[in-house]
Amino acid sequence: MNLKPLYNTLEEHLGPQNWMQIETWAQTPFQVIWSAILIQNANSNNAGAAAVDLLAATNNDPQVIRQLTIEQLATIIQRAGLYKTKAGYIKAAADWLATYQDDPQKIEQLSREQLQNQLLAVKGIGNETADDILLYGFRKPVFIVDAYAKRQFKWLGLTMPTKYRPFQKVVENDWQLNWQQAQELHALIDTFGKQIKNQLQWNESFMGDFKLTE
Structure with missing residues (x-):
């Protein structure tokens, strides 16, 4: 239509x-990925606070996140709620990024369908979360x-x-x-x-x- x-x-x-510009979390592809997970079943203020905490602790570096235990990561993002579950999801997303050497430009070269399917295969990423990442992280119209x-x-x-x-x-x-x-x-x-x-x-x-x- x-x-x-x-x-x-x-x-x-x-x-x-x-x-x-409205949402401070939507500045880099990595920020978008973590924050799209953090905002699941949370209000934007709490998710935003957790995103700020994650940035301060890890500089949004997937390699740093991979080195953290689930318990360590959960402590960092606890203001988002469901923090142990979301810590597992963020770790899964960081592991996926490693398959592209943590290079957003390589990921952006994928077609929308390829990227969408890969994101949906990551634990904790459903349709809406995947599309948030597509739209704000990797410039795919959706x-x-x-x-x-x-x-x-x-x-x-x-x-x-x-x-x-x-x-x-x-x-x-x-x-x-x-x-x-x-x-x-x-x-x-x-x-x-x-x-x-x-x-x-x-x-x-x-x-x-x-x-x-x-």
Whole structure:
């Protein structure tokens, strides 16, 4: 579906939303990987605090992370919650990075499909986490089907697939957005989603009369 009208309308009313400036964790590929794991089942403040702690302790160096025990890493990231589980996931991601000699440029050369499949094979990385990493870490245009997107597409009156990948496939069919616009759209949807919590608020907002065809 052509998402340019949705993109343009949200940007017109909300202004540009550069997620990599809004979220301090989205500055390097390694930061994105760790933080996409840390934010699982956590609020952004706690995940961000844990990301800062991890940066201070390891300089986001995968080699340093690989040398830590699960217990040591869990202590560092405890502010994110579920810290022992997430420590295992971060270690698994660091091990995966070792297969590319910890070189983000080598990883970025992979196709979207190759990288997506490899990320999904890493313990603890599911669809949304993988796509966060694709979009913000490795410059792959992808539509992230998060809770905000699901709600807003429902309020738009669209009947979408319930599963992640089929939903994404419908949206990305001729969606006409490049990598930077895909980042921006995700930021716009999430920013608006934090302001608009229900159908009534949606109806009364500037999006109340907006229509998007499949």
